[in-house]
Amino acid sequence: MKLTNIKRVGMLLRPSTPELKEMFFEAKRIFESRGIEVIIDNISGGMIDVMGQPFEMLCQNSDFLVTIGGDGTLISAVRRSYRYQLPVLGIHAGKLGFLADLDFAELEIFVDKMLAGEYRIDQRAVLQATITSPNGQSEIFAFNDIVLTRPSIAKMIRLETFVDGRSFNTYYGDGVVISTPTGSTAYNLSAGGPVLFPLTQVFALTPICPHSLTQRPVVLPGHFEIEMKTPDASALVIVDGQDLVEISDSDTVHIKLASGAAQLIHRKEFNYFEVLKEKLGWGN
Structure with a gap:
């Protein structure tokens, strides 16, 4: 084009x-x-x-x-x-x-x-996140990454994660980086995630300082959608390291690659x- x-x-x-x-x-x-x-x-x-x-x-x-x-x-x-x-x-x-x-x-x-x-x-590729709360929905776009992390340094966070509606993993630690291929050389790389070729239609989930050493980064095809919940406490959603949204334990975050x-x-x-x-x- x-x-x-x-x-x-x-x-x-x-x-x-x-x-x-x-x-x-x-x-x-x-x-x-x-x-x-x-x-x-x-x-x-x-x-x-x-x-x-x-x-x-x-x-x-x-x-x-x-x-x-x-x-x-x-x-x-x-x-x-x-x-x-x-x-x-x-x-x-x-x-x-x-x-x-x-x-x-x-x-x-x-x-x-x-x-x-x-x-x-x-x-x-661009990430699209939809945050659903009792008060409605809000939509966020990210070019590099979306990070779900703990609001306080004193506690770890538990993130229940679903892929296409099915239970996939429960992350327990400092949080998770969801990265586009473009963002794979940013926070994702520092957290031990893989380098992804920037023109591919995939995204990576990389745990940040996980409590269990068996928790490893995973790369998912772009047509998958993930859902993340923090049933125990509130969490912070950080967009491209520039914008910040606080979510509660009753909110869910749906993340996928945007259509454009x-x-x-x-x-x-x-x-x-x-x-x-x-x-x-x-x-x-």
Whole structure:
């Protein structure tokens, strides 16, 4: 899939980093010199004294999004814009990221390549969580992971887990990471989970410091749905390490892969394994 007739790009900057102002204006110059209007979200704009648009309006008015910052900035943009199905291009302002892999110095050349169709859009899995409580339902999307964990460091948590309606496991420990392939190199990896190729339609369940050493990570096909309950106490649901929801012992959390994918814009020559090798220091 490729973008056609690109007229407007929405831009987001890493929060609390006003020094990105020069990068924004240079990026704006690059796009506008090629006939593409640049708009910025109002939070990023307020940070650098530029008039911006509310995020929802920005998504409605943009052909694709550009983030300048790091992986966290890109993850936030992907998750918040998911309903609009907008491709996202991540530019790293600092170290190379797993996701924000385009160096700012490459932007001008890359924009020309985009306009010539020399780029690619990767389709990546997104987690969809539905929290059901006595008061109703709420829906959450995650690009990296959803973590169910204990609200207090003093106690362990018990998580009853069902797969497609059938009892699967009871996790007892600090919690569980439910990770997309994209998020497999984040908290999931730190907790001892597997690295998953990012374009696969699977997700991983990785226990965090389990009480029993027999509890191991498991990878499930993307068409499965899991249900998790905490019958003894409340719990915290942490989304992409950025948003937090508290659930009670009467709530249930249903998690599955969302029907639509997140779309990441990459250079044609982007190679996931090269990034993985560099970031993890493999072969050194």
